[in-house]
Amino acid sequence: QISGLTGQTFLVFCTAFLLACFLLKRSKNLPPYPAGRVPVLGHLLALGRAPHLKLTAWRRQYGDVFTVRMGMKDAVVLNGYTAVKDALVDRSELFASRPPNYLFDSTFGFGKDIASVSWGTELKQRKRFATAALKKLGMKVGMGSIEEDIRQEASFLRNRIAGYKGKPIDPAHDVTVAVANIICSMVFGRRYDYEDETFRELTEAIVTVLAELGAGQIISVFPFLRFVPGVNRASLCVSAQVAKIQKVVKEEISRHREHLDRENPRDFLDFCLLELELQEKLEGLTEEHVLYISQELFFAGTDTTANTLLWSLLYMTLNPDIQNKVHEELDAVVGESLPTLSHRSQLPYVNACLQEVMRIRPVGPLAIPHATTEAVKVRGYDIPKRTQVLLNLYSLHMDPAYWPDPDRFDPERFLDAEGKVINKPESFLPFGGGGRVCLGEQLARMELFL
Numbered sequence: 465q466i467s468g469l470t471g472q473t474f475l476v477f478c479t480a481f482l483l484a485c486f487l488l489k490r491s492k493n494l495p496p497y498p499a500g501r502v503p504v505l506g507h508l509l510a511l512g513r514a515p516h517l518k519l520t521a522w523r524r525q526y527g528d529v530f531t532v533r534m535g536m537k538d539a540v541v542l543n544g545y546t547a548v549k550d551a552l553v554d555r556s557e558l559f560a561s562r563p564p565n566y567l568f569d570s571t572f573g574f575g576k577d578i579a580s581v582s583w584g585t586e587l588k589q590r591k592r593f594a595t596a597a598l599k600k601l602g603m604k605v606g607m608g609s610i611e612e613d614i615r616q617e618a619s620f621l622r623n624r625i626a627g628y629k630g631k632p633i634d635p636a637h638d639v640t641v642a643v644a645n646i647i648c649s650m651v652f653g654r655r656y657d658y659e660d661e662t663f664r665e666l667t668e669a670i671v672t673v674l675a676e677l678g679a680g681q682i683i684s685v686f687p688f689l690r691f692v693p694g695v696n697r698a699s700l701c702v703s704a705q706v707a708k709i710q711k712v713v714k715e716e717i718s719r720h721r722e723h724l725d726r727e728n729p730r731d732f733l734d735f736c737l738l739e740l741e742l743q744e745k746l747e748g749l750t751e752e753h754v755l756y757i758s759q760e761l762f763f764a765g766t767d768t769t770a771n772t773l774l775w776s777l778l779y780m781t782l783n784p785d786i787q788n789k790v791h792e793e794l795d796a797v798v799g800e801s802l803p804t805l806s807h808r809s810q811l812p813y814v815n816a817c818l819q820e821v822m823r824i825r826p827v828g829p830l831a832i833p834h835a836t837t838e839a840v841k842v843r844g845y846d847i848p849k850r851t852q853v854l855l856n857l858y859s860l861h862m863d864p865a866y867w868p869d870p871d872r873f874d875p876e877r878f879l880d881a882e883g884k885v886i887n888k889p890e891s892f893l894p895f896g897g898g899g900r901v902c903l904g905e906q907l908a909r910m911e912l913f914l
């Protein structure tokens with residue numbers, strides 16, 4: 465007997481319950497599964513190491529809306545401009561939450577940041593504050609402005625690469641540390657010498673965490689694996705590296721507290737400390753949030769921008785004719801010195817090349833997974849509340865209906881009949897959109913250009 469029920473009654477009860485669940489699920493019109501689902505793993509093996517490629521291929525077979533099984537959970541995949549724009553922009557609030565993801569959530573203090581927190585007041589307040597702070601920093605002019613910091617870093621990077629005197633190199637490390645240093649300038653108000661011990665530890669920790677967050681996703685699919693010795697390696701490694709990054713950020717917070725000039729905030733941490741003074745009375749932002757949000761700017765703002773720059777170098781190398789055109793435009797407008805933001809409107813071909821790099825190789829091809837905040841209907845399919853939704857941005861950028869011969873690198877796509885650059889064409893969302901749009905879009909665009 466189980467708590468007064470006979471084993472037989474218990475069995476009947478369970479069967480009825482499972483049948484009710486099954487019928488309830490069947491009564492809904494859920495998006496279809498592609499073929500190739502296997503027990504336990506679902507579609508994980510079929511998706512492989514570059515899931516956006518497989519999902520874009522499945523779009524041709526299964527349409528704009530389908531479901532993939534990721535271990536024990538389903539994720540609805542939206543493809544193509546109409547479906548993705550509908551979810552990201554037109555009905556943003558219905559799709560703007562985040563699903564639980566153990567490794568990601570534990571890295572960000574289970575929602576103490578911006579990217580992992582669920583949709584709601586906390587996210588809106590944090591994002592509003594952080595966006596305003598970045599905007600104010602972006603508007604500063606002269607010494608200590610973001611533009612000057614980026615130009616200075618670009619100059620260091622240029623000298624470093626010139627120092628190799630034409631020998632073959634892999635530029636990945638130099639580009640990554642330069643980009644990380646820009647985040648240091650913006651968040652801490654200081655850049656580091658590339659050989660500085662703290663800076664080396666910081667950049668190594670950022671790169672390691674980003675790699676492990678990808679490699680350790682199996683823990684997010686099967687969270688119980690974090691208790692299994694050996695398999696939990698990624699999780700342990702991430703915690704150790706995050707502790708190192710947080711040590712540096714905490715020291716910077718103390719240094720900023722000592723030297724805070726309330727009339728003249730110089731960097732992101734200064735803006736945070738001022739906001740803390742305001743919000744402590746309202747129980748809003750705490751120092752822990754500042755820690756996680758600052759750390760997030762390093763994670764979200766390093767690999768993304770650095771990889772886009774690396775793709776740019778590769779496409780320039782592979783397309784010498786296009787490289788020559790870029791050079792001619794730069795020589796005519798800027799000459800030998802480094803460009804400033806005021807040159808932007810005079811360099812349409814350069815800007816078109818950057819747009820084309822982000823189209824053909826978007827560094828966040830599936831954005832960050834979203835989750836529905838309510839039960840919604842998409843193209844006649846029912847999508848229950850709290851369903852994980854993957855927005856396949858890559859499928860927009862590779863859609864032949866908008867981009868003929870989409871695999872060809874062709875910056876001219878982004879130039880109008882008068883030769884002006886098209887900034888916001890249809891079927892192009894490298895930074896996402898709506899309530900979850902990338903926080904660093906303006907900063908990233910400045911960095912890529914400068």
Ligand code: HEM
Binds near residue numbers: 579766894900902
């Ligand atoms: C989110 C792209 C650089 C901070 C995102 C998303 C994409 C993206 C696709 C996901 C949007 C979604 O979930 O729907 C890029 C690209 C970059 C870049 C292509 C560079 C080329 C940066 C930089 C920062 C940044 C420089 C900050 C310093 C963030 C944050 C989020 C985010 C905080 C989360 C927003 C939220 O959850 O509401 N980015 N990003 N990103 N990005 Fe970026």
